Every structure is written in structure tokens, then in C-alpha cells.
Amino acid sequence: MSSEKLGIGENIMKRKYTTKIHIERLKKMFKLKEPCRHCPAQRRFTMKEPFEMWAYNPYPCDICQEFVHIPSFDCPCDFLGIEEAIEQTLLAIEEYEKGASAPPHDKSGEINE
Numbered sequence: 001m002s003s004e005k006l007g008i009g010e011n012i013m014k015r016k017y018t019t020k021i022h023i024e025r026l027k028k029m030f031k032l033k034e035p036c037r038h039c040p041a042q043r044r045f046t047m048k049e050p051f052e053m054w055a056y057n058p059y060p061c062d063i064c065q066e067f068v069h070i071p072s073f074d075c076p077c078d079f080l081g082i083e084e085a086i087e088q089t090l091l092a093i094e095e096y097e098k099g100a101s102a103p104p105h106d107k108s109g110e111i112n113e
Helices: 019-029 060-067 076-080 082-098
Strands: 005-007 013-015
Antiparallel strands (some): 005 013
């Protein structure tokens, strides 16, 4: 069994939501009209029942909030406002890809101590 997958429920394997996956999905989400009306952790980026496709450890919201350094359970667009959320997210992607400063989860998706 891959270390990227965790067993959840009966015969269901869900992938671990990592910072790397978050960035890949953010890039796709930003191509959509009104990206703040979508969620990178959701199937087809819809705002429905949370995270049917991801394991809950770490919780996808935690990855997202820590990535843009917000101390809230709110989505970044709700907490920061649309323009600021997009600006901070794009900056965080750029910094992460340069390796300048990893968010609390490193490139492997593991929590930094």
C-alpha cells in the first residue's frame, strides 16, 4: 500500500491531501471563472459535501489555511477577501516552488516540526 493512501471506511482507500496536491489543484482552480467560488480539495472544485475523495489526516482545510498562513477555519476568500486571498495564494505558490519558505507542510506533504 502506498504511503500516500490511508484506509478509511470499508474497502475504501482515500489519498492523503498534501501541499503538493493542493498546489496542483489550485493551479487548475485558478483557471476557472470566479475561483473563490470553488474549493481545490473538492471533486470538480464544487462547494459541496467536503472532501469525499481525501483522507482526513491531515484535514484538507488545514493544508489550505496553513498554506496562506491564516489562523481560521474559514476559507481564505472568506477570511481575507477575494483579492487578498488570490494574491496571497499566488505568492505562496511562487515561494513554495522556489523553495524560499515551505509552509507548515513540506513538499512531501508531511508536517514540519
